[in-house]
Amino acid sequence: xxxxxxxxxxxxxxxxxxxxxxxxxxxxxxxxxxxxxxxxxxxxxxxxxxxxxxxxxxxxxxxxxxxxxxxxxxxxxxxxxxxxxxxxxxxxxxxxxxxxxxxxxx
Amino acid sequence: xxxxxxxxxxxxxxxxxxxxxxxxxxxxxxxxxxxxxxxxxxxxxxxxxxxxxxxxxxxxxxxxxxxxxxxxxxxxxxxxxxxxxxxxxxxxxxxxxxxxxxxxxx
Numbered sequence: 348x349x350x351x352x353x354x355x356x357x358x359x360x361x362x363x364x365x366x367x368x369x370x371x372x373x374x375x376x377x378x379x380x381x382x383x384x385x386x387x388x389x390x391x392x393x394x395x396x397x398x399x400x401x402x403x404x405x406x407x408x409x410x411x412x413x414x415x416x417x418x419x420x421x422x423x424x425x426x427x428x429x430x431x432x433x434x435x436x437x438x439x440x441x442x443x444x445x446x447x448x449x450x451x452x453x
Numbered sequence: 454x455x456x457x458x459x460x461x462x463x464x465x466x467x468x469x470x471x472x473x474x475x476x477x478x479x480x481x482x483x484x485x486x487x488x489x490x491x492x493x494x495x496x497x498x499x500x501x502x503x504x505x506x507x508x509x510x511x512x513x514x515x516x517x518x519x520x521x522x523x524x525x526x527x528x529x530x531x532x533x534x535x536x537x538x539x540x541x542x543x544x545x546x547x548x549x550x551x552x553x554x555x556x557x558x559x
Contacts, residue, residue, distance in 0.1 A: 402508040
């Protein structure tokens with residue numbers, strides 16, 4: 348569930364959102380987009396949680412991979428649905444991961 | 454709930470975690486740490502969600518602010534409790550936010 352990413356540097360797209368009251372079709376599309384993202388060149392991983400506020404972070408090799416994914420045809424349609432139906436507000440932040448470290452209990 | 458951050462560049466600390474089965478004292482400390490973080494120099498904002506996987510993102514002016522917060526005395530104690538009691542696994546990623554954009558429905 349925690350994404351297994353390579354050694355930095357790599358990129359993160361932090362997508363923070365609040366859903367609208369009309370989630371019809373949302374879950375199906377979200378799952379479909381997640382599967383589609385996996386197949387994109389440069390995709391490194393994905394993490395997501397929601398309890399009121401939703402935070403999804405996708406990880407990418409470089410900015411070119413992020414741009415290609417943003418322009419992918421089915422994803423463009425999903426983004427449009429996101430704006431017209433599913434989200435009341437969202438924020439996208441594109442960030443270069445410079446350092447990371449993990450903890451695992453015994 | 455979505456952090457109101459200034460224009461990039463700024464920094465994000467992405468903390469992804471899975472909790473252990475012993476959450477005693479966790480909620481109190483999490484709230485206390487969130488309030489304490491607000492008061493640190495260079496703090497810009499905080500976002501958090503959990504449904505199994507937990508994702509917390511804190512935003513900072515620069516790497517020096519992140520280092521100071523990591524070394525803050527009460528926060529060091531909380532980090533130790535995190536490792537010994539509260540988390541079974543976590544991953545910390547420190548990233549430079551280079552671009553951001555927002556959507557608000559009408």
